[in-house]
Amino acid sequence: MFRNRWTYLGLAVIVGFMLAALFAPLLAPYDPLAMNLxxxxxxxxxxxxxxxxxxxxxxxxxxxxxxxxxxxxSLAVVALAGSIGVLLGLISGYFGGWTDTLLMRxxxxxxxxxxxxxxxxxxxxxxxxxxxxxxxxxxxxxVSFARLVRGQVLAVKEREFVMAARAAGAxxxxxxxxxxxxxxxxxxxxxxxxSVAGVIIAESSLSFLGLGAPPGTPSWGAxxxxxxxxxxxxxxxxxxxxxxxxxxxxxxxxxxxGLRDRYDPKGSSMKK
Amino acid sequence: MTNYFVKRLLLLIFVLFGVVTLVFFLIHLIPGDPVDxxxxxxxxxxxxxxxxxxxxxDQPVMQQYGRYLGHVVQGDLGVSxxxxxxxLGEIMARFPASAELMIGAMVVAxxxxxxxxxxxxxxxxxxxxxxxxxxxxxxxxxxxxxLGPLLIILFSIQLNWLPVNGRGTLAHLVLPAxxxxxxxxxxxxxxxxxxxxxxxxxxxxxxxxxxxxxxxTVVLRHALRNALVPVITVIGLQVGVLLSGAIITxxxxxxxxxxxxxxxxxxxxxxxxxxGCILFIATIYVLVNMLTDTAYGWADPxxxxx
Numbered sequence: 343m344f345r346n347r348w349t350y351l352g353l354a355v356i357v358g359f360m361l362a363a364l365f366a367p368l369l370a371p372y373d374p375l376a377m378n379l380x381x382x383x384x385x386x387x388x389x390x391x392x393x394x395x396x397x398x399x400x401x402x403x404x405x406x407x408x409x410x411x412x413x414x415x416s417l418a419v420v421a422l423a424g425s426i427g428v429l430l431g432l433i434s435g436y437f438g439g440w441t442d443t444l445l446m447r448x449x450x451x452x453x454x455x456x457x458x459x460x461x462x463x464x465x466x467x468x469x470x471x472x473x474x475x476x477x478x479x480x481x482x483x484x485v486s487f488a489r490l491v492r493g494q495v496l497a498v499k500e501r502e503f504v505m506a507a508r509a510a511g512a513x514x515x516x517x518x519x520x521x522x523x524x525x526x527x528x529x530x531x532x533x534x535x536x537s538v539a540g541v542i543i544a545e546s547s548l549s550f551l552g553l554g555a556p557p558g559t560p561s562w563g564a565x566x567x568x569x570x571x572x573x574x575x576x577x578x579x580x581x582x583x584x585x586x587x588x589x590x591x592x593x594x595x596x597x598x599x600g601l602r603d604r605y606d607p608k609g610s611s612m613k614k
Numbered sequence: 615m616t617n618y619f620v621k622r623l624l625l626l627i628f629v630l631f632g633v634v635t636l637v638f639f640l641i642h643l644i645p646g647d648p649v650d651x652x653x654x655x656x657x658x659x660x661x662x663x664x665x666x667x668x669x670x671x672d673q674p675v676m677q678q679y680g681r682y683l684g685h686v687v688q689g690d691l692g693v694s695x696x697x698x699x700x701x702l703g704e705i706m707a708r709f710p711a712s713a714e715l716m717i718g719a720m721v722v723a724x725x726x727x728x729x730x731x732x733x734x735x736x737x738x739x740x741x742x743x744x745x746x747x748x749x750x751x752x753x754x755x756x757x758x759x760x761l762g763p764l765l766i767i768l769f770s771i772q773l774n775w776l777p778v779n780g781r782g783t784l785a786h787l788v789l790p791a792x793x794x795x796x797x798x799x800x801x802x803x804x805x806x807x808x809x810x811x812x813x814x815x816x817x818x819x820x821x822x823x824x825x826x827x828x829x830x831t832v833v834l835r836h837a838l839r840n841a842l843v844p845v846i847t848v849i850g851l852q853v854g855v856l857l858s859g860a861i862i863t864x865x866x867x868x869x870x871x872x873x874x875x876x877x878x879x880x881x882x883x884x885x886x887x888x889x890g891c892i893l894f895i896a897t898i899y900v901l902v903n904m905l906t907d908t909a910y911g912w913a914d915p916x917x918x919x920x
Contacts, residue, residue, distance in 0.1 A: 447628065450628070451629055451632030454629050454630075454633050455892075455896050456896070456899040457855055459892060459896065460892075462880070463637075463888065464640075464643070466880040468644075469645065546759070547758075570759075574771055577771070591757075592751060592752070596751070
């Protein structure tokens, strides 16, 4: 199915993370919230494979539960942002005119905020909470989908099969959803895969800054923030959550690259 | 040509207007009373009343909006709640540190990306190419807030070569600049490789080689110059990535820039300061984008026609 073996490796890692998140209660050797102040900051050992953090909590157990937050937030954001972006991109590209102008100017305004800035601002005013992180990253995320879909629709809507459908009396809604949408889903899926990687980093960044999940919740970014405080004495507290984030992001990027080779060979920079 | 620049300028004004509008309404998204949140439950009624009046929150929303717009146009971003100093003054005091960090990161990114991208393109699909591309994957996937601590562990704690945090000397800049610049280096090296590979397949490169020019001249004078046009655009657009990455990098290294100012504003619920920082950073980003776009349009006439 894929030419690149890195894509399969990426898929395997993603499945691994999903299983870890799903079966965290079964796999985690300890309660991720349990504190043990006598053994705080202990190094990896046979009883605690990845060591213990500032509160003496088991790092492996917190990592497994942390996978839940990262994956749930990233998949929720991509599903929401993707749906909104695809819908608005379809409408914008298909109807054109003032709808298109209005939406694209809104896109221009949202793109004027570099990277995470708008998400930081939104979470700062709405309050640090997983739900608000999802809202903020969705507000940020739909834009790239809308731009991509609009561009694709502009190209596809002039094709013969769309004209044929129109001549046959199909409604605009039917043309958009039945004729155009399936023909532009390839690049959308590629974008969605890369977006999951982006959202994992964004969510962890917000948690690292103290703007993500509430204090105490096992989240990869928050674990790194805790680790930063004890970097001198216990570097292992920072190393493992960072490794988990990097592996997850790499895996989604590998799969995204493989999908791009398959659906959009011209867009690939690796295959020249 | 003039038409193109006028269009870009109009879009710039529109976008800046949109940014100011969005930043103004941010404070109205705060659940509950913003003054209660900013001053806390223990504040006396007189202080609350005074702050409500200072922020204009005792007026109708549209009137507040008009007032805010008028002030922003005159460079008045309000007053910081705690220090009572003008927000713009606080921002300008921190801006040089952020600019220093971003320039440092750009230098690091280019020092890594150019040799890596060029070498990868010269021997595509070889071991060096694969290693360079693996680095680029790694660089993109490695979050700032992990790379920073790793560098601190290695260079500050284990080797004791560089300071852990703070600002002042060139040694203080090294780790933050590497932390912030690595992702950009990874992105740029891929871009340089792809762009150079495209150019190396052109007829004029074959002609240059057929003339017997040394390979070094062919690559550096003929190919790289033409491959640089899209790369320069990407460098300009990467300023946005640097601006938001700087917030996290500054937090890791306690770098006294705009990012730490913004985060201080968030933790102390100093919303006029938060609004000011966001508006300032977004405006810089929009202006840099506009300059990059304009430079690209000036360098490549095909862009203006599109």
